Each structure stands twice: as C-alpha cells, then as structure tokens.
Amino acid sequence: MASHEQASAWHRFWERGGWWRSLVAVAVYYALYQGLSIVVVSPVAASIGEDPAAAIWVDYALPIALGGVLLILFACSLGWLRGLFGPQPIRGPWWMWIGVAVPLLFALLHVASIDYARAGPGVVIAWLAAGLCIGFAEETLTRGVVVKLMRSAGYREISVAAVSSALFAALHAGNLLSGQDLLSTVIQLVYTFAFGICMYLTLRVTGNLIWPILLHASTDPSTSLMAAYPADNGLAGVAGLGNFVVIFVGLVLLIFIRGRVAEPRADGLTPDA
Template sequence: MHEHDAPSPWKSFWERGGWWKALLLVLLYYGVYQLGGVLLNLIFGPAKIEPGGALGIFVGVGLPILLGCVLLVVLAWSVGWLKELFGHQAIRGRGWMWVAVAVVLITNVLRFVALDYESAGAALILSWMLTGLFVGFAEEVLTRGFVVQLMRKAGHPEIAVALVSAALFAMLHAGNFFNGQGALTTIVQVGYTFFFGLLMYLAYRVTGRLIVPILLHASTDPSIFLLTTHPAAGSLAPIAGLGNIIVILVGLVLMLVLIINGGKDRAIPRMAAN
C-alpha cells in the first residue's frame, strides 16, 4: 500500500471497531434525535399541531429521525462503508433463523389486517408508514449496520455481536422513561425491543442484506401504534395485539438456539488491498 493510499485517521478510527465505539455512536445518535425534537418543537410548537394527528406524527416523530437517517448515511460515506453496510454481509446464516423473519412478518400482517382503516383515515396511515420507513432505516442502519460492523471488525464472536446489537437497540428506547413514560411501561418496552432487535439481527444474518430488517422494522412501528389507537371491531384485534408477547417468547427461544448452535460463529474480515 502506498503512503498516499493510507486511510485517514478518521477512517482508521472506525475500521478498528470496538464495542465502546458502538456505544458512543448510539449515544451520539440519541442525542441528535433528542436535539432535533427540541428544535422542531420550538419551530412548530406555536402552531399547536395535534400530537397524535397525521402532521403531528410526521413532525414530532418522523422529522427528527429523518435527520438521523441523513447523518448516518453521511457517516457511512465518510468512512467508505456504504457498500459494506448495504452489500452482502460476510457471514452466512442458518436455516432456523428464517423463523425470525416469519414471526415478525406474520405479526405485522395480522396487525394491519386488524386495523379500522376508516377510523384511522388515509392521512394518519400514510404519515405513520412514512415515519415507519424513517424509523426502520435509521435504527437498523445504526444497530444492525454500524454496531454489527464495529463489533465484527473488533473480532467478536457473533453471539456477542447479536447481544450487543440488541442491547444497544433496547437502550435507545429506555430513554423514553426520561420523556415521561412510566417505569413499568418502559421496562416492558425495553424487554420487547431487546428481543425484537435480536430477531432483526437474525433476519439480517439469514438474508445477508440490511434492507430486509429495514423493511421489517419499517412495517412494525406503524402496525403497533395504529392498532393501539384504531383497532377494528371483532376478535382479530385482541389476537393481533399479542404480537409483542409472541416476539418476546420467540426471541428468547431463538437466543438460546443461537447460543447453542451458532454462538461461536465469526464473520470473515475483509482484507485490505496491498
């Protein structure tokens, strides 16, 4: 490698990986998200936008996360990781990991089927779908993209990659406690998001493409929040409402299977060109 081809200190910092860099990046992302929310509240607050309405969801939830999407793409570009993040990953999945994809897909479909679309209205549904796309992209690029790459570059086994990725994803949602959410609700949410994050890791692992957990995640948040506020009459809505419990139970089982059958797997590091 010629001297002028040597990576910059910025790129070298990220290429060496490490769990603490993953933690640092997640904390920085959370800080940017909170700051974006404060700034948008200052800008749009006087307009008294209805928090649960279509515009309120897009402005209050979607726009701060869209800012995070942009910054994550810029970071990936600055360190030369765009192809590495969105290309095919360096480790194969195992057949049983398809269960993670199936469970999330089925629970999301059930929730969408159980919605009262007339009550929700087209504007709110479209707002949540667009916001969900932002959420899926930002949180998956952050925790299944950057965090996974940083852990793998440091040489950690896949069980550590999976658990740290899921734990940092859950940590993002623990911050809701400081935004006024009740302690019990936050504890339940952290447990759910940990196992959901584990399923997203397995979906990424078995398909080899980050776009899969992005799309699965993008359809999860809208289906949960819309079903909570606009369930259709009948017996299907209560059944669909059990989706989070199913994710927790299946996630727990698959975590044990991962530990037993694939805990020592390691990604093949990419070698730098001479």
C-alpha cells in the first residue's frame, strides 16, 4: 500500500506540470549529470592518454549518454515515453519551417567546411556519436520533458517555447565552472536560447521529437569539427556567421508563436482557456 501511495504521489507531482517543476527537473538532471561525470567519467578519462577520438568518446559522448539513460528511466517511471516520442498534440504554420531551415543550412555549411583528412575517421565518428547523444539527451529534457510539464499546466505555447529555451540555455551556464570566460558564456547563453526556439519550432512543425533531436545532433559535431579542422575552401567564414543568424531568427520568430495545448491535469481540472 505504501509503495502504491508513493508511486501515486510521484505521478501527481509531475503531472501537475508548471515552470517551477520544469526548473526542478532540469536542475536535478544537471546535478546527476555532473555527479556521473565525476564518479564514472573522470576515472576513465585518466586512463585514455592522448588519443583525441577516445577523449571525445569519454569527455562528451559517455556522460551525456548516461544522462540520456536517466531521462529514459524518468519518463518510463511516469509512463511518458510514448507521449514524448509520439505525435505532438499541436502543429505549426508554414513559417515555422524557417526555424528548421536556418540551423540545417548552417549545419550543412559546417559539414562542407571540415578538413576530414586532417580530422581522421576516428575523430569524425566519435563526434557524430557524441552529437547523437547530446541531441537526444538535451532535446528529450527540454523539448520533451519541459514542454510536457509546461503544457500540462496549461501555459500558452509562447511561454512553453520561452521557458524550455531558457532552461536549455541555463544548462550551458555551467561552462563558467570549466573556465570559460564570462563574455563568451553570455554570448553562448543568448545563442542557445535562440537555438532552443528553433528546436521548439522544429518540434511544432514536424510534430515529432525525433526531428529536433536529429537536427540538434547535426549541429554540435559539425560546429566542433569545423572549429578544430577547418577546410581551406572559403566556406568556413560563411558558416561562422551561423550563430548570429540563428540568434536573430530565433528571437524574432519567438514573437509570432501562438497556440495552447489544454491537457487534462492530474487533479482532473482543465487549465483555463
């Protein structure tokens, strides 16, 4: 009986949704992610030597993959897995495709601006795997769990987009702890907020979480590979403008987001229209 009541309380807490539960979910995830990085990843990292591909697997792919496993377990505990990865309850108008096209265009430019021979197949494969892990975990958390929590509380979609993107950006504030300077971190937070808006628009217009996951997964590895191994073909300069264009597009398109998903609440009440 106690176990059943405990499970019911767990479900009732999360099914009510809301912005502060979204904040709790992201904060707990981040704390667990950092803890796993210290306990599991650090001992492995100390034994890999100078192999750059191995460093990417251990420093990037492994910890974020463990974070993804935590999110799957969390979603399963609430019975949300099918809902998170199933068809979305609201779709978007044609203009939302701009939020898909812009990051996709610059991801393709990044891909075309990489010196693959210098990078080597091991590094490229490692970054592709890390990108998939990053895209899966970060999108499942922010465009999956956070969007679900915000919609469950009856928030308008502009608030859903803004809060999910703000929490996505906040995840990157921890880079200050790893030695990144303040100005670079502030710019990164603005970029990740705008990029998060584009990922939200991708979720809306495609109707399925898998597409922002894949679009996000194409962005991180292509950006990192281009920065480390730029090709001498003149495209890197154009591709490097991507951050500024994404910031502009994301912030402008946020203004036009409309709609609301009025899901039934766990207490049986329907959110106000």
